[in-house]
Amino acid sequence: MPFFQQASTAADRVDEVFLAITAVCVVFLVLITSLMVYFVIKYNRKRHPRGEDIEGNTMLEVVWTATPTVLFLFMFYFGWTNFDYDRSVPRDAMVINVTARQWAYSFTYPNGKQTTQLFLALNKPAKMNLHSLDVIHGFYIPAFRIKEDVVPGRDNYTWFTPTKLGSFDIMCTVICGVDHANMLSKAVVVPVSDFEKWYFGGEDAPLPGQADAAAVIPLKSESPAVAVLKAKACETCHSIDGSPMVGPTFRGLYGQKHIVKEAGGAEREVVVDDAYLAKAIQDPMVETVKGYPPAMPRNPLAEGDLKQVIDLIKSLN
Amino acid sequence: MEHAEEQGHVVPYRTLVKVWLLLLILTAVLVFVSTAFHEALSVAALLTLTPLKAGLVFFYFMHLKYERPFLKAMVFMVLGVLILFIGLTFLDISYR
Amino acid sequence: MNTLAHGEASSYRSFLESGDRKGILAWILSTDHKRIGILYLACMVSLFFVAVIIGVLMRIEQLSTSHHIFPPAIYNAFFTVHGVIMIFMFVLPGASAVFGNFFLPIMIGARDVSFPRLNLMSWYFFIVGALVVIASLFTGDGPPDAGWTFYVPFSLRTGTNIPLGVFGVFLLGFSSILTGINFITTVHRMRAPGMTWHHMPLFVWATYATAWVQVLATPIIGVTLLLVIAERIFGIGVFDPAKGGDPVLYQHLFWIYSHPAVYIMILPAMGAITEVIPTFAHRTIFGYRAIAYSSIGIAGLGSLVWGHHMFTSGMGNAANLMFSLFTFLVAVPSAIKVFNWTATLYKGSIEVKPPMLFALTFVFLFSIGGLTGLIQGALNVNVHLHDTYWIVGHFHYVMFGGTGMGFFAALLHWFPKMFGKMYNERVAAISWFPIFIGFNMLYGGMLVLGYLGMPRRYYTHLPQYSTGHLIASIGGFIMAIGLVLFFANLVVALFKGKKAESNPWGGVTLEWHTPSPPPLENFEEIPVIKDRPYIFNPETAQ
């Protein structure tokens, strides 16, 4: 059942504190509400035609100032100690570099393996070093109850120990542009043996947990140009099969006529050819295509990669 | 409520000129210390002399000395708030 | 007691009939605090409905995950504009600018605010700021899409029309500052003879505390927004990570203002509730001083908790600790207020008329908002809840359930006084049902969605959240119907309502001693106050 999924050691702690504070809050709310309703009925104008001007009661004021203060300090204490746990990474945690960009995550393991999904070994702590290539993102795995902002120029981190097998949603929680809602990935938790088979299995080792993550396409079987598109996250906005996404699809793009807007606001018509593609890929915001949001991040390609991508786009006609 | 309050204290010319001279002297000291001495000393001078200069302007030029205690308290409250804002932000930066 | 209730006998001209100018000029050139209050009211209610319509459109979009009515860029603009309008043009100036302007001078026995012309200028800043924000939607390269928080570096990189939108918000901030200066000076200088601090009605206390926060916190956002504009135009680099700037510092500066702003929003509404409850319980307020000082306490402590918006930003641990601690402490004065309101019902003589109904709803919904605030104030729970629908649900409970309901209660309470017309009380009570039920479906649903992990600001959602979104959307539609009914009732009353008495509810503060609507000068003679406010039953007073 996906509701209230607890899949990490931190999840139990968050839910414990949450349920404890919620219980106190519900008691407060019920108390206040039933008192209000009771008074409204008991001291209704019909039953109680004259009110009494009771100005206050120092004893009561002291009690209802002190009681919540003490309760609140307890709540603070439990939140703080458990948060401290969230920030204290065990020494044996595997360090995985998370790179966030508009609008995709990629994960780099200590041995250099790179993936677009996060593969984890069951019951083994893992530390995420979070880096952003453009704007702030929020690295969030609800089932693990962990979240940390990925801030450009800073070295943020988070850690967790997965306690359940399966695949869990990874999301982005800080508004990062048009495709913010599709900046998704999966955390795939597999038994230690499966993980090690993949991790130590050389470049061609099959990805673990295939049953859970049917969507995973191994990188190696693709053409080099598609690999570039994946690595640079182009495919999060541009499809190669013609389906509409944030940016124009690459299918049939070559040779089309587009209206582009220059930085000054002037519009002109261009034909999509090699020169235009090179310019539009390397420096996307100089001219933006009418009808699409001006949202493409600057993410230049190496000379060789650029040629491969342009050839791929040509071949899609 | 009192409506017939006096419109303000008359500060003698002599006081104003004295304060002005004092301000110029303090500026000279500040510049001298910060160019001639070690950095720690110049920071110390910055942190003491600058508020002192500002205080002189506030108290004499801006007549704060002759204002009601409430207004004086408010000025310090505002500066306190600003220092609190800076201090709490430093709490983040210093213990990252 | 009613030496000033002369509305029935003496012939007088209300402020609506007085003045040298005619037509629209009588309004937009008027320096009368009452007319300015109504100007604010008219603008705000219109802007409120614009934002409500955008909200409904967002709920329509969330009905389906496969059919998208709006492209993501438009949806992003929707939640940005919804947030900017609701925050900066409705809840933030709301109760303070409308009811503060209209009633603060009357309640302290003054003829006007200290600086009437500045007051009008403040409204012009408001209206120009609002127009600039609206203009930013239709000019440049598309409407702003960075959320109402304008977090850098996204707000620096996105191609949309951020600078103009941000400039509009800057002007709105200026309006807020000028209003704050005016109210503080008015309370200090314009009180009637005998109106000592402890004789002031509690709405005045709350508005006074608010004004201080407006004056001290707003400049910080002013300079921050100026820096964002400078960054966009000149590239000064102070917030740009590519030039060594720290985006988290922007968040500090933003929340140094924007968290206290939450108290700017809620305090005047709390003040209004504190007027409504004793009036309809027909007894004095319980714990006058506790309520008055807790307003100051909220204003003070509330300025030191901004960091709780940043627990997942990688902030230093000492800061995490302090900000969480202060967050729990600021809940204490709010709790004190809730207890005192409840105790005010004890041994009263309660009539649940529409203003009271909304006031009690305020206490209930605000309590949920405050209590969910405790839950997310706990550090490790916050890590899970931050930037999810839980937060969206929480702040709607506080801002709409709190400020919004407080605004509605105050409007129903003072409408007869402001316009001299009586609305249909039955219709007002009926409109409460869809508002209350829809509200809890919508925002209660959001709380649950958030705990299950639904992030905010998504134009679509993963399939496991569909049921929750469906319930929330239906709740939203029900509430929208209630809101239309609520305001339609008031608009009808404006033109066809019965004439209101000078004191329809039996209130005792000074505004009920003037005729409805009050004359231009408020009082024929400035009253002299001899006693504390809220004495309803002198024979039982202690």
Add this chain to the structure above:
Amino acid sequence: MSTAPAHAHPVHKDYQGAKFGMWLFLFTEILLFGGLFLLYSIYRSMYPIDFHNGGKHLNVIIGVANTVILLTSSLTVAVAITAIQKGNKKLTLACLGVTIVFALMFLANKYIEWSAEIRHGIYPNGPELLKMPNGEKIFYGLYYSMTGLHGLHVLAGIIALLITLDFVRRDKITGTDFNKLENVGLYWHLVDVIWIFLLPLLYLAA
């Protein structure tokens, strides 16, 4: 609440109130610059060496000259207020005139300083500045924002002083009704105080 009519007060000006309102406005100005001071102190602690080097490029002589100019102009405004209280209209007019001249001199110095830096390519997104380390980019970003915002305040002060001068000339401000002059004076002194802080932070930081 018990109320009884009191004798009606004739409407007249509330000087204390007007001055109090002005002080409140000054509080907002303090916090407006306070935001920049906050950024400055944080970035200085993050990039101490770059800030040190950044300050070295600035012209201390112009900075100090401008300090002396502003301090003196503060004196002339203060003298103008004392003079009007004593009924010396001529001295008031002279002092206000001198203040305006000083303010213009301040802006002229600022112009010389900025244009020299801009010629050297040191301005936001300028070629020389982009080559410098990050801390210096921030230093100059703050330098331009702080002195720029301060310069705008000086400009606003000049306009206010000109209007005041005209009021004094036309006897709209007199020895018994000089609240406007006093408020403009308060504003001008605050502009001075802010510069008192900017001098060591920017020019003497080296």
